[in-house]
Amino acid sequence: MRVEYINPFVESAFNVLREVLQSDVRRGELYLKSTSMPVMGVAAIVGLAGDVEGRVLFDMDKPTALKIASAMNGEELKELDDLVKATITELANMITGQAVTKLHDLGFKFDLTPPAIFTGENMEVSNSDVEALIVPMETGHGKIEINVAIRERA
Amino acid sequence: MAQSEIEERAEAAEKARKAEKIDFKMVTFSLAGKEYGIDIMSVKEIAKAGRFTYVPNAAPFVRGVYNLRGDIISVIDMRIFFHLPAERKEEEALESLIILRVGEQVFGIIVDGIDKVVGISQASIQPPHPIFGDINVKYIKGIVENAGKLYIILDVDRIFAPERETERAADEAAALARPSPRAAPEEAPGFGADVASSFVKETLAALRGFHVGPTNEAWFASRFAEWKAGRKGADLQIKEASEADQFLEGFWSPATGRLWDDDYAQAVEAVLPEIEAKSINVWNPGCGKGYETWSLACVLRKRYPETRIKVWANDSDLLAISMAPNMVFPEAVPDYYVPFMTKGKNGLSFVQAVRDSIFFEYHDVMNANPLPPLDMILCRDMLSFLAPIDQKRLFGDFIDKLKPSGVVLTGLNERLGEGWTPFGTEAVPAFRKD
Numbered sequence: 001m002r003v004e005y006i007n008p009f010v011e012s013a014f015n016v017l018r019e020v021l022q023s024d025v026r027r028g029e030l031y032l033k034s035t036s037m038p039v040m041g042v043a044a045i046v047g048l049a050g051d052v053e054g055r056v057l058f059d060m061d062k063p064t065a066l067k068i069a070s071a072m073n074g075e076e077l078k079e080l081d082d083l084v085k086a087t088i089t090e091l092a093n094m095i096t097g098q099a100v101t102k103l104h105d106l107g108f109k110f111d112l113t114p115p116a117i118f119t120g121e122n123m124e125v126s127n128s129d130v131e132a133l134i135v136p137m138e139t140g141h142g143k144i145e146i147n148v149a150i151r152e153r154a
Numbered sequence: 155m156a157q158s159e160i161e162e163r164a165e166a167a168e169k170a171r172k173a174e175k176i177d178f179k180m181v182t183f184s185l186a187g188k189e190y191g192i193d194i195m196s197v198k199e200i201a202k203a204g205r206f207t208y209v210p211n212a213a214p215f216v217r218g219v220y221n222l223r224g225d226i227i228s229v230i231d232m233r234i235f236f237h238l239p240a241e242r243k244e245e246e247a248l249e250s251l252i253i254l255r256v257g258e259q260v261f262g263i264i265v266d267g268i269d270k271v272v273g274i275s276q277a278s279i280q281p282p283h284p285i286f287g288d289i290n291v292k293y294i295k296g297i298v299e300n301a302g303k304l305y306i307i308l309d310v311d312r313i314f315a316p317e318r319e320t321e322r323a324a325d326e327a328a329a330l331a332r333p334s335p336r337a338a339p340e341e342a343p344g345f346g347a348d349v350a351s352s353f354v355k356e357t358l359a360a361l362r363g364f365h366v367g368p369t370n371e372a373w374f375a376s377r378f379a380e381w382k383a384g385r386k387g388a389d390l391q392i393k394e395a396s397e398a399d400q401f402l403e404g405f406w407s408p409a410t411g412r413l414w415d416d417d418y419a420q421a422v423e424a425v426l427p428e429i430e431a432k433s434i435n436v437w438n439p440g441c442g443k444g445y446e447t448w449s450l451a452c453v454l455r456k457r458y459p460e461t462r463i464k465v466w467a468n469d470s471d472l473l474a475i476s477m478a479p480n481m482v483f484p485e486a487v488p489d490y491y492v493p494f495m496t497k498g499k500n501g502l503s504f505v506q507a508v509r510d511s512i513f514f515e516y517h518d519v520m521n522a523n524p525l526p527p528l529d530m531i532l533c534r535d536m537l538s539f540l541a542p543i544d545q546k547r548l549f550g551d552f553i554d555k556l557k558p559s560g561v562v563l564t565g566l567n568e569r570l571g572e573g574w575t576p577f578g579t580e581a582v583p584a585f586r587k588d
Binding site for chain 2: 001002003004006030032034129130131133151152
């Protein structure tokens with residue numbers, strides 16, 4: 001993944017999470033991964049198109065998703081219902097949107113697809129020939145892993 | 155239950171069908187108590203013979219030559235060839251001889267006893283297993299069971315094919331150099347040094363991830379000799395990272411970690427071949443901080459001014475590569491680069507045309523490398539830091555991605571081996587696909 005793309009994603013994830021959760025957010029060590037990876041339970045995915053192709057995946061477990069949705073809505077949510085799903089989808093949209101805006105300012109043109117959300121046990125994402133950048137984010141409500149796979153259109 | 159029964163039956167039927175179809179016949183024989191087979195298509199005949207004519211100075215496994223109805227063939231003792239115990243028969247006694255034809259060559263091999271011809275099905279041959287037998291796995295085609303006996307099928311083409319001759323000779327030489335387990339233990343003269351050198355190799359790999367292999371063997375051998383001389387009998391081994399760094403001091407290519415100086419840039423320019431294409435795609439794995447990528451981009455601009463240039467530069471070290479795209483030089487740069495730079499408020503930086511030609515990517519080359527067909531690969535001092543198996547994979551990618559006319563530039567002390575034709579100079583080694 002191009003070096004220029006990394007920072008906008010890391011920064012916007014950091015800013016957005018801190019803003020909406022009103023709590024401390026810590027970034028873990030970035031690394032690359034290309035094997036299939038387990039999904040923790042709730043995953044929001046945003047597709048990217050334009051000069052590049054790829055996707056951004058936001059991965060967290062169910063309790064984290066509930067806590068984050070509760071914090072963002074200002075009420076205690078206990079079930080993984082439509083409101084929770086919509087909230088997590090919106091969070092993914094906000095982070096990706098802000099990153100793409102930053103990239104646009106740097107001269108890179110990206111388009112977004114509307115986010116989609118997947119929930120369930122024992123899920124796995126595998127597209128083995130795509131290398132993904134993993135940005136682990138430690139929030140007060142649990143861990144979110146942001147999995148960014150973008151490549152230049154050949 | 156019923157399902158599994160049906161499956162079982164189907165499996166048994168499948169097995170029977172496989173066993174029935176005989177499409178491979180082999181001549182079986184024994185060597186040191188084990189059963190072996192050779193494809194009957196390579197066997198010309200079998201014979202009992204003795205009193206071979208001794209050939210002076212031949213390899214120990216060559217028993218001599220034999221007159222087979224007017225044709226002189228050489229006779230190889232398979233037991234000695236494979237370092238198996240061989241009983242020495244009386245001078246007059248007859249040995250069991252299998253006459254083989256491999257390519258144009260006809261020759262005889264001596265075995266302990268010839269058994270019979272066995273017909274089997276190709277499908278029942280199983281791949282060789284390293285635990286099995288006393289013979290190097292690469293000489294074994296497979297293993298097959300027949301009538302309660304296990305047969306090891308030898309790959310005679312592998313063992314005796316003419317083009318393998320030198321390799322085999324080398325193998326044999328290596329095998330002979332090793333003291334055989336039965337022989338009394340003896341100190342070979344260079345023994346201490348050999349052990350020390352293998353220790354040094356291991357510590358370099360452990361401390362610095364530097365793997366000695368075909369790419370850098372020549373350099374290692376000369377550096378080790380130098381190291382030995384420099385140490386003057388002191389302990390040869392490397393114990394700390396700083397010593398490993400000291401050992402590797404001379405390994406690095408010119409101008410590592412900075413822009414290439416004028417002389418080196420010109421030397422690289424001189425090596426680059428004529429390229430007709432309208433655009434040139436270059437891959438620079440292991441670009442580190444990116445100095446070599448910028449240097450190369452400028453060299454390419456100068457060498458091919460009319461051509462569109464694209465360089466994909468990767469490194470898996472995020473810290474090193476993260477500063478690469480926005481490199482600024484507060485001080486003077488070598489003259490070579492002046493035409494490609496503009497002055498900003500912080501110092502000199504590269505002009506937009508050069509910038510636009512480079513993609514710096516945080517990427518691990520061991521993952522998939524999605525690249526277009528390449529005209530050039532610049533890979534300096536990076537191969538040696540991959541484990542041998544990873545190197546092999548990367549070479550596969552090199553061959554895959556490189557256009558037929560493409561070139562690879564390696565580090566000063568690295569060489570590409572089989573399948574590559576060197577050109578270039580001492581300072582700038584370069585290679586083409588065969």
